[in-house]
Amino acid sequence: MGFLDDAGVERLWQKMKAYVASKTGSNLTFDKVYPVGSIYMSVNNVNPGTLFGGTWIAWGGGRVPIGVDTSDTDFQTAEKIGGAKTVNLAHSHTVNSHSHTTSGHTLTVNEIPSHRHSVDITSGNGGAHSHVLVVKALLSSITHHHGEGAYPSAASSTAGSYVDAQTVAGAVNTAPNHTHSVSGNTGNLGGGNSHSHGDTGKSSPATDSKLSASQSIMQPYITCYMWKRTA
Numbered sequence: 001m002g003f004l005d006d007a008g009v010e011r012l013w014q015k016m017k018a019y020v021a022s023k024t025g026s027n028l029t030f031d032k033v034y035p036v037g038s039i040y041m042s043v044n045n046v047n048p049g050t051l052f053g054g055t056w057i058a059w060g061g062g063r064v065p066i067g068v069d070t071s072d073t074d075f076q077t078a079e080k081i082g083g084a085k086t087v088n089l090a091h092s093h094t095v096n097s098h099s100h101t102t103s104g105h106t107l108t109v110n111e112i113p114s115h116r117h118s119v120d121i122t123s124g125n126g127g128a129h130s131h132v133l134v135v136k137a138l139l140s141s142i143t144h145h146h147g148e149g150a151y152p153s154a155a156s157s158t159a160g161s162y163v164d165a166q167t168v169a170g171a172v173n174t175a176p177n178h179t180h181s182v183s184g185n186t187g188n189l190g191g192g193n194s195h196s197h198g199d200t201g202k203s204s205p206a207t208d209s210k211l212s213a214s215q216s217i218m219q220p221y222i223t224c225y226m227w228k229r230t231a
Helices: 006-022
Strands: 039-042 056-060 086-088 099-100 118-122 134-139 165-171 181-184 201-203 214-216 225-229
Touching: none
Parallel strands: none
Antiparallel strands: 039 225, 056 225, 086 214, 099 201, 118 181, 134 165
16 A cells, blocks of 8 residues: 655645536535635645645644634634643632630649659658567465565555566567658549640731642644645
8 A cells, every 4th residue: 555745645636626627517616615714634744735726824833723602702703822731820828817815724624634643752761769568467366475576556455365466567679760662653643535725826827839830731632734725
């Protein structure tokens, strides 16, 4: 399968024009097929003036044709140019200076976050000391007593007998100097429920420029040559 070069294409169109012109009954000519103002599209870069006659100019380079829409101001007239390959989304949001205040508030037990307290206690030195123990034993009533003994000054007796008592004194063991240490953590305290604090103070106006970069809005496309007949 072969391809026509520019000269071959021109000869073909001339033959087609002659054929159409010979059909007088049809009253069809290439001037009627492509009148002035017509657009011709081709992947061949040959000026169509060499094919059909007339005057043609390159048209619409780098742009996409779109139909006229008289109800849309962007597309109301023919050959109106507009649009772009990219769009810049740079913008800012300005917040006027203002303040936030909050009233004073005392936390309840349920609002206090769960927490613990560390405890580390050391007692002071305890001085050496002792305890004296005095024991008095009452003796049974006797009728006769020999030896020395202690007699209570307020003792009483019945006739023919008397009460004898003996005192024993001594000391318990002495406790030396020493200390007591206690350390650790308390259990979890507070209700552990959530609570919030309001903002206070003033803020300055702010600007957000994160979308300042140009964004591509290029549509899918395919290229060709476009010509417009002017005469």
